[in-house]
Amino acid sequence: MVIADVSGKGVAAGLLMPSIEVALRMNAPRFPSTSDLLQLFNNVVCQVTSGLRFISLFYGKLYPQSGSLEYTNAGHNPPLLIRAGTDPSPLDKGGPVLGVLPDSKYESAKISLRQRDVLVLYTDGAVEAENPAGEQYSAERLSKTVGSHLQQNASELIETIYGSVTPFRETKALADDLTLVVVKML
Numbered sequence: 001m002v003i004a005d006v007s008g009k010g011v012a013a014g015l016l017m018p019s020i021e022v023a024l025r026m027n028a029p030r031f032p033s034t035s036d037l038l039q040l041f042n043n044v045v046c047q048v049t050s051g052l053r054f055i056s057l058f059y060g061k062l063y064p065q066s067g068s069l070e071y072t073n074a075g076h077n078p079p080l081l082i083r084a085g086t087d088p089s090p091l092d093k094g095g096p097v098l099g100v101l102p103d104s105k106y107e108s109a110k111i112s113l114r115q116r117d118v119l120v121l122y123t124d125g126a127v128e129a130e131n132p133a134g135e136q137y138s139a140e141r142l143s144k145t146v147g148s149h150l151q152q153n154a155s156e157l158i159e160t161i162y163g164s165v166t167p168f169r170e171t172k173a174l175a176d177d178l179t180l181v182v183v184k185m186l
Helices: 011-030 034-049 139-147 154-169
Strands: 002-006 055-063 068-074 080-082 109-112 118-122 180-184
Touching: 002 011, 011 034, 011 055, 034 055, 034 068, 080 139, 118 139, 118 154, 139 154, 154 180
Parallel strands: none
Antiparallel strands: 002 055, 055 068, 068 109, 080 118, 118 180
């Protein structure tokens, strides 16, 4: 699973994202480790963008049979692992954003997912959405929203999150994109 955000706005940033997807799909099977793939990918992004753009990216390999997830976070908002009765755990192991520092080192981590665990991947448009007073929605508010709706399935959780951000902002217009990926272990 992947979630990413390219710096900047407009056509140039928009055209870079499909290239990222193709490169990841082509190279992922060749690299057993998420960190090795992102290390190579960082060097490619540095060459392609000449340091003018960067990409925050979270890459995870989910193994449903064992319930394990190996991941590397390249400067992206840390996805949240939310379990009933515990504090949310941010998935933040990795390294810097892609495309800025050639030869950067990345680390991977492996976690075990249990039945009813919820993993929320999101872009900064979710947590940095502001209300008229200038207060941000925040990762804490996102965690509380999900934590109070753990009985919902993944699709319902996405609707609940969107339905929470819009009234918080008091407008339907978003200043930044809001992308969500929700995984719920059955």
